[in-house]
Amino acid sequence: MGQIMKGKPVADKITEELINEVEELKGKGVNPKLSIVRVGARPDDLAYEKGAISRCKKIGIESEVIELPLEISQEDFISELIKLNEDAKVHGILIFRPLPKHLDEEVIKYQIAPEKDIDCLSPVNEGKLYEGDDSGFPPCTPTAVMEMLKFYDVKLKGKDATVIGASNVVGKPAALMLLNERATISVCHSKTKNTAKVASGADILVVAVGRANFVKENFVKDGAVVIDVGINVVDGKLCGDVDFEGVKEKTSMITPVPGGVGSVTTSILAKHVIKACKLQNNL
Structure with missing residues (x-):
């Protein structure tokens, strides 16, 4: 059976490094702050919010939640966003999507504001991701994938990597980030003719399709590294996009x-807040 790539040691390592960085910033009179913008109260937003606030507290980052009513108008939403853009005490903005x-x-x-956009909503940060410009903020989830690898x-250099899923949030940016590390990339999507055939040639397989247990044994090359980004609920239990039990022996x-x-994503979010804080304070 393949090695289980647990997220906790990765998150713990990042957290430890960030605690030291925050202490240094506070020693210079700078207090990093995250503002989370949430419209309504979707359960998945609330779960992620809880994890993000907990991680920030552990690291020493101040956080706040701007909770907006479900029926808020676009004009009022943008007005709230501009207030955060202009608030010098706020260094990172996360809008739940x-x-x-x-x-x-x-x-x-x-x-x-692109300099506060810590999860790559702004086209400026999308462009920086495309260019391989490290001064931008790529989306947190594919960045967590790269941190785990x-x-x-x-x-990664010279390896064949396949990404299943082509969303702007995970699939496309994950493919770009793998390409920037000089892997050879294939991307599968809903119109791909034979996803299993394409995937089965990959040394590294990243799955972000949003379908429970979609990837079976025939999708996986012997000895492949499989990264499952999916989170689904089946019969009250969490599972990924990969049939873990059916696939693990081949990996x-x-x-x-x-x-x-x-479990790594909230650490990346915190890392981006601190990066934004340093850039805004010319540190």
Whole structure:
């Protein structure tokens, strides 16, 4: 059976480093602060919010939640966002997505200050990701994927990597980040003719499709590294996009769900708040 790539040691290592960075910042009179913008009260937003606030508290980052009513108008939403843009005490802004249908993300993404946009909503940060410009903020979840690969010493240069899923939130940025590390990339999506065939040639397989236990044994090459980004609920239990029990024997390494990528994401969020804080204070 392949090595289980647990997220906790990765998150703990990042957290330890960030605690020291925050202490240094506070010694200079700088207090990093995160503002979370939530419209309504979706259970998955509340769960992530709880984890993010807990992680920030552990590290020493101040956090606040701007809770907005579900029926808020776009004009009022943008007004709240501009207040955060202009508040010098706020260094990072996280907007929970997807937003309700009456709020147009295509308009809102141009309103968030790019230097405070710690989860890559702004086209400025999307462009920096495309360019491989480290001064931007890539999305937290694919960044957590890359941190896990780095922590477990998975070599990427020249390797064949397949990403299943092509969303702007995980799939596309994960593919770009793997490409920036000089892996050879394939991306599978809903119109891919034979996803299992494409995936079965991959040394590294990243799965972010949002379908429980979608990836079976025939998708996985012997000795592959499998990163499962999916979080699904089946019969009251959390599971990923990969059939863990059916696949694990073929892999060299595999992430579990829960306890894998998801547990690293809030540490990346905190890391981005501190990076934003340093950039805004010219440190």
